[in-house]
Amino acid sequence: MxxxxxxxxxxxxxxxxxxxxxxxxxxxxxxxxxxxxxxxxxxxxxxxxxxxxxxxxxxxxxxxxxxxxxxxxxxxxxxSQLGELKSMQSGKIYVGLPQITAITTFSNMINSFRKEYPNIYIQLYEFGPKKVEASIQDGLLDIGIFTPAEDNKIYEKIWFEEDPLEVVMHPANRLTQYEVMDYRKLIDEHFILYNNEYHLHDMIINACNHAGFQPKIILETSQREWMIQMVMDNLGIALLPSKICRSLDTKMVACRPFLDPKPWLRLALVWKKGRYLSFAAREFILFAKKHYGVK
CATH class of the missing domain: 1.10.10.10 (Winged helix-like DNA-binding domain superfamily/Winged helix DNA-binding domain)
Known part of the structure; x- marks a missing residue:
């Protein structure tokens, strides 16, 4: 064959x-x-x-x-023990990443890697986190970006992104009177939420329940632009990572941080433990560890 x-x-x-x-x-x-x-x-x-x-x-x-x-x-x-693959001159890496989050540090790392290994091709796929994880399990991706459970023994990982969430609202929303947020202030708001592909979906709902209420969800989506447009139309609030909030037009939306302890987006580069990885993928992981200061 x-x-x-x-x-x-x-x-x-x-x-x-x-x-x-x-x-x-x-x-x-x-x-x-x-x-x-x-x-x-x-x-x-x-x-x-x-x-x-x-x-x-x-x-x-x-x-x-x-x-x-x-x-x-x-x-x-x-x-892979022969010729160019052994000397890391060529290869292909399949990486899956989520659709909503702004991963600046990851983009910077990829740019640095490409400069050092111009003949290694990195194919990026934009999926929801659960599909990224399933594709790693099925061997269709080498590496994925999502939030694995701390006690998960199936994967190896490099934590690389920690970004606090902020409340994003229309400038006319009553919440703009507050400098900082807590979940109890959000009890009467309509939520524009990540869909259940995302760890943040459950995290936000659980935090609202802990504060004593069930959030009123009017939209669940994986499309960041749609979330922001709904906020701009004053149809509800969204909770987005601060790096995304910094890029938004302050004339169209207002953003407020949470009181401590803040809700965080945490992301890792993840690969399946024990699965064969090409020399290109292994070199990418070693490069990422060095870039992020992981031993």
Whole structure:
């Protein structure tokens, strides 16, 4: 069985798209289709079911994906000891990150890494945190950014982002009279909230419950721009990281910090413990540890 065919299969599974897989692998879409048909013929099963809008793995495809990842990883482990991969001149890294948060320090770190390793390609995927975590579990991503549980033994991680949340409101909101916030002041407000893909969703609801009320949620979303627009239209309040608040137009919205103890957004670079990582991904992790001062 040709490793290239397995790689084609994994890319279609990763992107749920024949055309996107062809684009990533720099081959034609008919070539991708032929590779999948050849693999299905060799194995005697259907790997994907397709309609006009999506491409999804069949049950057999799910099983074969797990085996394909192990085979390709083993092959990469051999070839990575040779030539350019060994000397870290080339490679590809798949990284997933959340949609709402402004991760300036991560962007700076990537820019520094690219300057030092210009031939290593970093593919970024913007997903909700739960999908990022699931993709790491499935081997479709090398590294993800989310908030893992402190006692989780499945992952290795580098904590790199701590940012306090602030209340974002319309300038006409009654809360602008206060210099600092606590959850009890928010009891009568309508909340524009992160959806339940985000750790902050549960954290905010639990904090409101602890303050003695159930928040009135009018919108749950993963779209930061929509959250801010709803606030600008005076339809509710949002709780956003301070780095995002600093970028907002103070004529359109007002922001207020919380009293101590403040609610925090905490993010880590996360990868699955024990999973094979390419030399490129391992070098990226070592670079990140050095960048963030982690031993």
């Amino acid at each position: 040709d490793i290239k065919i397995l790689e084609c299969f994994m890319e279609v599974a990763r992107h749920k798209s024949f055309s996107k897989a062809a684009e990533i692998m720099y081959i034609s879409q008919p070539s991708i289709s032929r590779a999948i048909k050849e693999l299905e013929s060799q194995l005697g099963v259907t790997l994907f079911y397709r309609d006009t809008k999506s491409v999804e793995l069949t049950d057999a495809g799910e099983i074969i994906l797990q085996q394909a990842q192990q085979i390709v990883s083993s092959f990469q482990n051999i070839t």
